[in-house]
Amino acid sequence: xxxxxIVLGVIGFDCHSVGNRxxxxxxTEKGYxxxxxxxxxxxxxxxxxxxxxxxxxxxxxxxYGHGEIDCEGLRDKCIERGLDDILLYVGGNLVVGKTPFKxxxxxxxxxxxxxxxxxxxxxxxxxxxxxxxxxxx
Amino acid sequence: MYxxxxxxxxxxxxxxxxxxxxxxxxxxSRDAIPTTQENLxxxxxxxxxxxxxxxxxxxxxxxxxxxxxGISVIGLVQDLSLYAGKLAAWSSGGxxxxxxxxxxxxxxMNEILSKHPDIILITGGTxxxxxxxxxxxxxxxxxxxxxxxxxxxGNSHIQEIISKIFKxxxxxxxxxxxxxxxxxxxxxxxxxxxxxxxxxxxxxxLGKVREILGCDPxxxxxxxxxxxxxxxxxxxxxxxxxxxxxxxxxTDVYSSSTEDYTSGIVFRGLPEPLIKRTxxxxxxxxxxSKNTIxxxxxxxxxDNTGIQxxxxxxxxxxxxxxxxxxxxxxxxxxxxxxxxxxxxxxCGEIEKVWTTEGEISVQKGRNLxxxxxxxxxxxxxxxxxxxxxxxxxFPGLPLIVDSKEKLIPQSPDIYFDDKYLWPxxxxxxxxxxxxxxxxxxxxxxx
Ligand code: B12
Numbered sequence: 001x002x003x004x005x006i007v008l009g010v011i012g013f014d015c016h017s018v019g020n021r022x023x024x025x026x027x028t029e030k031g032y033x034x035x036x037x038x039x040x041x042x043x044x045x046x047x048x049x050x051x052x053x054x055x056x057x058x059x060x061x062x063x064y065g066h067g068e069i070d071c072e073g074l075r076d077k078c079i080e081r082g083l084d085d086i087l088l089y090v091g092g093n094l095v096v097g098k099t100p101f102k103x104x105x106x107x108x109x110x111x112x113x114x115x116x117x118x119x120x121x122x123x124x125x126x127x128x129x130x131x132x133x134x135x136x137x
Numbered sequence: 138m139y140x141x142x143x144x145x146x147x148x149x150x151x152x153x154x155x156x157x158x159x160x161x162x163x164x165x166s167r168d169a170i171p172t173t174q175e176n177l178x179x180x181x182x183x184x185x186x187x188x189x190x191x192x193x194x195x196x197x198x199x200x201x202x203x204x205x206x207g208i209s210v211i212g213l214v215q216d217l218s219l220y221a222g223k224l225a226a227w228s229s230g231g232x233x234x235x236x237x238x239x240x241x242x243x244x245x246m247n248e249i250l251s252k253h254p255d256i257i258l259i260t261g262g263t264x265x266x267x268x269x270x271x272x273x274x275x276x277x278x279x280x281x282x283x284x285x286x287x288x289x290x291g292n293s294h295i296q297e298i299i300s301k302i303f304k305x306x307x308x309x310x311x312x313x314x315x316x317x318x319x320x321x322x323x324x325x326x327x328x329x330x331x332x333x334x335x336x337x338x339x340x341x342x343l344g345k346v347r348e349i350l351g352c353d354p355x356x357x358x359x360x361x362x363x364x365x366x367x368x369x370x371x372x373x374x375x376x377x378x379x380x381x382x383x384x385x386x387x388t389d390v391y392s393s394s395t396e397d398y399t400s401g402i403v404f405r406g407l408p409e410p411l412i413k414r415t416x417x418x419x420x421x422x423x424x425x426s427k428n429t430i431x432x433x434x435x436x437x438x439x440d441n442t443g444i445q446x447x448x449x450x451x452x453x454x455x456x457x458x459x460x461x462x463x464x465x466x467x468x469x470x471x472x473x474x475x476x477x478x479x480x481x482x483x484c485g486e487i488e489k490v491w492t493t494e495g496e497i498s499v500q501k502g503r504n505l506x507x508x509x510x511x512x513x514x515x516x517x518x519x520x521x522x523x524x525x526x527x528x529x530x531f532p533g534l535p536l537i538v539d540s541k542e543k544l545i546p547q548s549p550d551i552y553f554d555d556k557y558l559w560p561x562x563x564x565x566x567x568x569x570x571x572x573x574x575x576x577x578x579x580x581x582x583x
Contacts, residue, residue: 002265002294013492033265035317040403040497048214049317053266082239082270 003056003134005033007049009041010092012070016063019092019119023059026123043074047081056134057087060113067094068107075112087133089126091117139165141193142561143184143350144357145177145200145343147424148385148455149516152184153561154193155576162569162576167556171456172202178345185349196350197564201357201384203341206231206333207254211241211274213261216406216501218291221314222260224407225290225322227414229329230356231256232387234418240270246281255285255337256329259299262292264315271295275302286336290325308332320407330359358382358389358414360563364577366412367570369393372578379508379546380559381476383515385423385455388475389416390483392505402487402498409503415483420475422468422517423455429471432478444470469526472517477530486541500544506535508546512581514554522553522582552583 006027010020017039024036035053037045046058058078062070071090078086090113094104101118108116115129130136140155140162150172154165168187173180181198208231212219215238226233234254237245240261249257257278261271271291278287279302287307289299296309311324334353338344343354361382368375379392393412419428426448433441447467451457459468485502511527513519518526527549536543558580566573 005265013490013497035263037317045405048217051214051267052217052261052314053263053317054268055266 002033002054004031004136005035005053005055007035007037007046007053007055007058008061009037009046009059010039010061010063011041011043011046012062012064012066013040014062014064014066014070015039016061016092019063020061023061023123027127030127043070043077046074047077047083050078050083050086051081055086057089057130060088060090061092062090062094063092063119065093065096067092071108071113072111087115087130088113089115089117089130091119091121091126093119138194139189139191140565141185141188141196141350142564143181143196143198144360144560144564145172145181145198145202145346146357146384146516147202147205147421148172150177150180150184151557151561152188153558154188155562155565157569157572160569160572162562162565162572164556164558164580167558167561169557174202176345177202177342178349181346182349195565195568196352197568198346198350198352198354199357199360199560199564200341200343200346200354201386204232205358205387206256206329206337206356207234207252208232208256208258208329209235209237209249209252209254211237211245211257211259211261211278212291213239213267213270217317218261218314220407221320221322222258222290224320224410224413225260225313225325226258226329227358227416228322228362228410228412229326230333230359230362231329232416232418237274241274241277243277246277250281250283253285255340256332257283257285257287258325258329259287259289260291260313262295262312263317264293264312266292268292268295268298272298272302275299275307279303286332288325288328288332290328314407318407320410322410330355355564357560358416360560360566361389361391362412362414363566363570364559364563364573365391365393367566367574368577369412371571371574375510375578377508378510378512379505379549380512380514381479381518382559383472383475383513383518384421385516386421386425387416387418388420388479388515389414390479392483392503392508394503394505394508402500405499405501413483413503415479417475417479417482420479422471422475422515423451423457426451426471429474432474443467468517469521469523472526473530476527480530480545481543484544486538486543488541502544504544505546506544508549510552511546511549512552512554512559514557514559516557519554519557522555524551524553524583527551550583552581554580555582556580
């Protein structure tokens, strides 16, 4: 099973597609097999895709401000479906308004996400973290 | 040139003699007798000699007798690889005996053994994807000493491991879902049809028939698929149509459709094949009538003793034909249950969801709401040409169940295969696609 695979998508009823395409392009270039589910993806679809593909990481984007509600519970569902050691990365404009990123990060880490990213994240940094987390290095 | 076509059904053995001149197919004669369950070749011999005393120029035959081609499907995710497996099984002319999501448990294996499918189809995992549960399922199947054929069409990266588990007693083919959300069932369907010929034909008592007729059989649904395919390709105005084949043991639904997803609709799940076939083994007019009435609307007010008694009678004599007014009424009720439920399972659904953007529609499966033409065939439907049977199976459209709209045809024009020729014409759809398609459409009443 190839762990160097990413399931990617924008969660909930969010239809901001530009960032999603950039992420797809960037990680494909870096040699990952990216399974891009596009926009408006439900938690179930993320998990279904991860299960069939055996991907090492699910990358969730949320831009439209409902991230907190949409992302809650994904970790629990993964465990329930037998995806015990899958990585969960999340990024974008995760909450409404100008909450300091630190407190956003704490909130999402608590929900069970392994890494939380702000909209201005350098994707090279993300890639380095991913190599580390997937133990590819 | 004369063409002899025979179809051995679960209840009736049917035959037709066609003529073929200048690319035009015509019916010469047609006949049917009850299927000789003990020895299928007896009935075939009888039909053949009734239709012609001469040697025809070409012979083709199909069979759905003795349970047809029974397949159990093992997959991973319900809406992904398992659904792909079901589509492949249906397209290959099979009938689903059982389905197993998320791999296979021991009790799942016991269920398979008790239901005796001819084939187990193992799917799951994209190429390079999931392995563990598939390998475990394969091991469970191997250890069970399942006597039938195992076909593997999952994650292609573990083909060798799978072959080893089965000590090569497995037919390995391309993954039916090589990447996420793609469906490539053709190779698997072809392989299953080949397995049918090499492993299953003898066991179903068709070896003798093959000798008498001098050609290989195909599963009846394959003939129908070929015919639906030819009609779609060659008949103008028949690019978007459906057919219901209501038989004694199963109800098969076929539809050919290239769907444009209307904007504003979000589609979920696997893309649907151009020609889709679904088979319902618990819906039928005779052999499956006991299961059929379990699908009745459960209304404590209605008295069902009449239909229950009728089912008891016909279960003892599958070739019984309704005579009295009451019996005819009961058969119509059975037919309505079959049409309604098979159609509901064939078609998709749309759910409306509220978002920040307002209301959007999420669609799963096929949308046949605007289907223009629906052909009804099968022994019962052909005999009675009851034009209101479809609409009376769906009183009150649009149909909304659990706040999901069912995407069934809303007001299709109904056509009857009243001479009950379609499966028989279908046997020649590969040899003469254009002529068979033209004749099939011409032979309908409607
Ligand atoms: C274009 C746009 C739209 C377009 C989208 C068109 C499309 N097809 O994509 C339209 C007009 C449709 C739209 C609609 C809405 N929008 Co708008 N939209 C924007 C806008 C201006 C740009 C988004 C964009 O494309 N950015 C460029 C890409 C490259 O950046 P990105 O999306 O942020 O993605 C990068 C990073 O975030 C990061 N990233 C993202 N996800 C992840 C995940 C991981 C794991 C990692 C590592 C990194 C990562 O990497 C990406 C690539 O570099 C932003 C404002 C802004 N400047 O960001 C508002 C914005 C996102 N929209 C906003 C809102 C509120 C809406 C609406 C709700 C407005 C409304 N009331 O109708 C709707 C929601 C519709 C819906 N259901 O989704 C708000 C969200 C507020 C919040 N979160 O607090 C924003 C921030 C504007 C604002 N300041 O108010 N929008």
